[in-house]
Amino acid sequence: MSLPPNILRAFSNAPGFDEEAFCRVHDTGEQVSSVRINPAKFSDPAALSFELDRRIPWTAYGYYLASRPLYTFEPLLHAGAFYVQEASSMFLEQALQQTADLSRPLRVLDLSAAPGGKSTHIQSLLHPESILVSNEVIKSRAAILEENMIKWGGSNVVVTNNDPRDFSGLQGYFDVIVVDAPCSGSGMFRRDPDSVAGWSHDLVALCSQRQQRILADIWPALKEDGVLIYSTCSYSVEEDEELADWVLETFEVSSLPLLTDSNWNIVQSFSEKHQAAGYRFYPDKLMGEGFYLTAFKKKSAGSGPPRKGGRGKWEQVSRQVRDGLKHWMKETDFSLISLHENILALPPLMAEELALLQSLYIRNAGVTIGKWAGKDLVPDHAFALSQLTATGIPVLQLERAEALNYLRKEEIKTGTGQMGWHMVQYMGHTLGWIKVLQNRSNNYYPKEWRILKQV
Template sequence: MPPLPPSFTDTLKGLPGYDPEAFSAVHASGERITSVRLQPQKTTGIAGLFPQLDVTPVPWSRYGYYLSSRPSFTFDPQFHAGAYYVQEASSMFLEEAIRQTMDLDEPLKALDLCAAPGGKSTLIQATLHPQSLLVANEVIKSRAALLSDNISRWGADNVVVTNNDPRDFSRIGEYFDLIVADAPCSGSGLFRRDPEAIDEWSYDNVMLCSQRQQRILADALPALKAGGVLIYSTCSYAREEDELIMDWLLENFPLENIPLQLNPGWHIVETLSPQRQAAGYRFYPDQVKGEGFFIACFRKYGEAAPHKKHRGQLSLLPPREVARIQPWLNVSDEHMLMLHQDEVIILTPHMAEELPLLQKNLYIRKAGVKAGQLSAKDLIPDHQLALSTCIAADLPATDLALEDALRYLRKDELQLPDIAKGWTLMRYNGMNLGWAKVLPNRVNNYYPKELRILKAGTPE
């Protein structure tokens, strides 16, 4: 990678934990760290996923692992099945921050404010109580589509994906127990992973990002309950985007800083803001096995008032139609089935209770799990159902060899003799990839066209 410009490194002088020689050396080394985080509802362990690699745990994440080398994720059907998410290890510390600041024995309402592409949203979902409600928001429409796809691949049934400006959430009032704001930033913490970003860095952009971060936080904080927690993070080293934002928050909003307990063996650097002495945490790639990252936690003063329920009604599926859907699902009778534009949506009870309020105030791209469309005779199952954790375990399924699994994921023609006719799950290593419909003389591949593998090649 190109050398780090003095215009950048000069801004780091005096930062807590900054070692100029070690910092420059680790960037010059070309070392690449690869880490993944498992979807615990789809896989029981890391060994079966990457038997050819050495794996070691990410110390601050229950389901995070370092891989000894980077495999071809594109050509791993388990990736497309949602068995794991490829995520930078330092950012997985969000899990530890949530564990230290939230009561995870209770269902919570959480907002991932700047959520695309979905790494932190899937981490939050796996960390919270299973009956919690997570709203994953992305302001940019194209990135909201990517976020929605990644949430669907993860398979969770308690996530709402929204496409809103942060200021829109103030319409809900003090609603969320947790807001995570992984704010857009100048990106200096990812220079090692993305060397081309070095040429795009400038101090003017740092200041522009700092102003944008302040606007995002100011717009969203009215939606945080009194007593609720704000977790703020960036992948920037800049004081203006880290410590100075902590001081700005404490000077302008009814917040208190929440210090975290660190294991000294993690080599995470505690930093204090210059005015309020608020505690934040810096990750340097020469000291942790990961990229540059910053995180800080705050609690809103006061006691939360009871939130008024919105009286809107959902269009629930009639009982006779519910009976047709139940064989496809493993969910309890408490789950609700909603009819939306001729499609059946699976909702958790908590989501069904809250969805009318969210629908009234936000643009919703995805809620719960899309089961499919009801025809006169059958359910036409949706891809979301195939990848969800809601799906019944005893549906017709065919386990594919690697070559056939990749052919399916490319949406190529399949030759599958001697299997039962009708809707069939295509699987690899016991994990659902999607649907095919077996007819007397052919197999129709229902893998979504927009998700298909376009690259030629095979796993490395």
């Protein structure tokens, strides 16, 4: 892929930019594949059907791959055992560990979270009593975000579909806000060569203005001494270092420098006006795509803590339902509430937090257990992929070919005489539910998630 001269000239002022090496790596067409393991579900990466090459050095859970598999046909992906994510963006782990106290409960917002790479990563790093709000402004992308967060299986996540300005009413609510900002996308040129034709100086200027507006909208929601982590997949100084200068000029903040290993070959930059510390990733210097990250600490208190929430728009489940769920769920101290006919399991204190978040459009919160019908539960897919299912629930173990048929929502021949609900598993990892009847079985894998392709 040959990059146009006007693009190369536009990047010439970017710290660490080496035009010759940059062009050479883009000309090769080389692709880097990487995945991140879900530590709550998966402890043996060697069990994967594809070969792992080596660890990504700035994260505990990321691996480079020797070659790119057909991820769609990996049942463990659908079970939430791993996530396919670009390696450079996993540097978020360093930013969180070095700027926030992850040993205590935190309120964290991932503002532009779809499709879910950073949110699943954040969830793996947080204290279990933390609350992660994963937001996406675009409705169709919010659906993808919700799907991936359900597969990941964390119970302390709230998925929202809101504009950044909708969070301004949550004065001083969040300890950490992560803004992976919409950008001109030049850092993905190697992965998406077609995006080169859509790049322009006007697009960079438009994105810079949008980034400023997003940060201004979200700023009131960050608490005093809270941390803002800002990132892009752009090489343009206008969206990176100049944006960092704008933050320092507009808000009462301090730049938060991070420690990096010189062997990682990350380029540390400093903004021209105020010397804000930033971190640049170039594909000619390391195994990863273009990426920029900077972090800030908020100095001013703003308008004070968030207002108290009213009563939630939900009800506590009845004693009959709670007793009926005992053979379905592990013994936990989770709150059980009924919302829109669904039973939700919420970690301690989340119901109180949801009351504060009622001004937002919430797509999903906690774990949806299912619907109570008559005297029994119709279990939800999210419940199967959570960590809350009881050990006594019948399990149907499938081989790879059968597991793929299940994920296509085809009928599965069970060969079991036990009737009723079963969890379907592959290599010990749950894929969903099946209900065994007298002469057939019903596949309850979500229709909208099913695999449509054949191997």
